[in-house]
Amino acid sequence: MPALDAADLRLLDLLQRDGQMTAQALAEKVHLSPSQVARRKQRLEADGVIRGYRAHLDPKAVGLSVQAFVQIQTATHTDTSHRAFLRLTETQPEIIAAWTLTGEADYLLRIICADLTALNRLVQEVLLPHPAVGRVQSQIVMDEIKPDSPLPT
The missing domain is CATH 3.30.70.920 (Lrp/AsnC effector binding domain/regulation of amino acid metabolism (RAM) domain)
Known part of the structure; x- marks a missing residue:
């Protein structure tokens, strides 16, 4: 597994809470540019840290x-x-x-x-x-x- 820095960890925390956040919204909360956030997100997906996205249903x-x-x-x-x-x-x-x-x-x-x-x-x-x-x-x-x-x- 790749080493995760503070920005990666913050990004992962935000995405776990709302996987539909836009790169712009994530960038504002992580204090990076939207393009940096998009690249980090792609890397985390490619490395298998982020396994996927899905809707959480009410049983x-x-x-x-x-x-x-x-x-x-x-x-x-x-x-x-x-x-x-x-x-x-x-x-x-x-x-x-x-x-x-x-x-x-x-x-x-x-x-x-x-x-x-x-x-x-x-x-x-x-x-x-x-x-x-x-x-x-x-x-x-x-x-x-x-x-x-x-x-x-």
Whole structure:
């Protein structure tokens, strides 16, 4: 990864908060010219520091009212079962994030569904029958007190 200076860090902080800021608006806040800001932004994108841009949607506004975190213990710890489980996470759109873990669980899934029936279907018909899955433990989110926020810079 490239070395980041104070202007890069300020630029990244601003872009995390509003990825649609113009070069002019960014330049005013970073105290550089718009062309310098544009070049820095292009470099940060090319270097993979900025991975992309997207709209942040309100789940309830698009009909998704249940969020859960699901811990998975695998039945076996083979490369084949790991790859099979990764394929499963990639094919289920309700699984919006997945992590490998240390400790009792092997994976942690963040799932967003329309309702409890949809979550139950995913757990009962997709996760539990999968040959790589040994145990499933889920926690349903009651309230989101701090949504995903920008990374500290």
